[in-house]
Amino acid sequence: MNIQLALDRLTIPEAIRLTRLVESDIDWIEVGTSLIKEFGMDSVREMKNAFPHKTILADTKTTDNAKYEAEISFTAGADIITVMGTAPLITIETCMEMARSYKKRVMIDFLNTSREQQESLLAIEGAIFCLHISKDEQELMGERAWKNNQTAAGYLTAKHTIAAAGGITLDSLPQLLASGIDIAIIGSAITKADNPSNVAKQFRKLAKGGAFINE
Numbered sequence: 543m544n545i546q547l548a549l550d551r552l553t554i555p556e557a558i559r560l561t562r563l564v565e566s567d568i569d570w571i572e573v574g575t576s577l578i579k580e581f582g583m584d585s586v587r588e589m590k591n592a593f594p595h596k597t598i599l600a601d602t603k604t605t606d607n608a609k610y611e612a613e614i615s616f617t618a619g620a621d622i623i624t625v626m627g628t629a630p631l632i633t634i635e636t637c638m639e640m641a642r643s644y645k646k647r648v649m650i651d652f653l654n655t656s657r658e659q660q661e662s663l664l665a666i667e668g669a670i671f672c673l674h675i676s677k678d679e680q681e682l683m684g685e686r687a688w689k690n691n692q693t694a695a696g697y698l699t700a701k702h703t704i705a706a707a708g709g710i711t712l713d714s715l716p717q718l719l720a721s722g723i724d725i726a727i728i729g730s731a732i733t734k735a736d737n738p739s740n741v742a743k744q745f746r747k748l749a750k751g752g753a754f755i756n757e
């Protein structure tokens with residue numbers, strides 16, 4: 543299992559400083575939507591400059607204007623961009639096409655998609671699929687637990703690369719690991735920890751049980 547560190551609600555220097563503390567225990571770096579909204583593509587550019595050897599995901603959460611958003615993200619140094627599963631199919635397909643031409647990847651965010659939508663999106667070859675409990679669901683509705691119907695066996699097949707995001711903690715990671723998730727996206731549990739380096743080490747230790755994904 544790969545660990546993707548999600549950097550949100552930080553300044554760029556804070557994001558760099560924090561990532562340096564945990565660098566050896568995480569695989570991918572996510573430049574969070576909040577950083578992109580606050581600092582634009584400079585946040586992606588600066589993270590790629592600071593960590594050129596790491597896979598950088600720009601959490602653009604694209605829902606429209608796919609060609610433009612993919613282009614500015616990939617040229618800023620993103621290796622992966624995100625597109626919402628609820629976006630028009632043409633937007634998702636354009637992200638896939640742009641990723642192919644830049645030799646990069648796309649993560650399709652399943653936030654607020656129905657099971658039916660998810661099943662049809664799973665036919666898109668080469669994409670990474672992300673099960674997601676949103677910040678608002680976590681903070682305003684108290685939805686923190688991963689339900690079995692989100693991670694049910696049979697749904698997560700070996701042929702798909704599946705990520706999970708949203709309030710993942712050291713307590714919930716084993717359940718996700720057991721369900722076959724390939725990428726655990728972890729934000730606050732590390733970034734808000736008193737000792738991020740120590741917590742990242744514990745995540746790494748737990749995640750070691752699973753297989754790692756090539757970039």
Ligand SMILES: O=C([C@H](O)CO)[C@H](O)[C@H](O)COP(=O)(O)O
Binds near residue numbers: 730
């Ligand atoms: O995608 C995310 C969220 O929508 C905020 O932009 C985060 O990457 C994801 O939630 C992981 O962060 P934590 O929930 O803090 O672990």
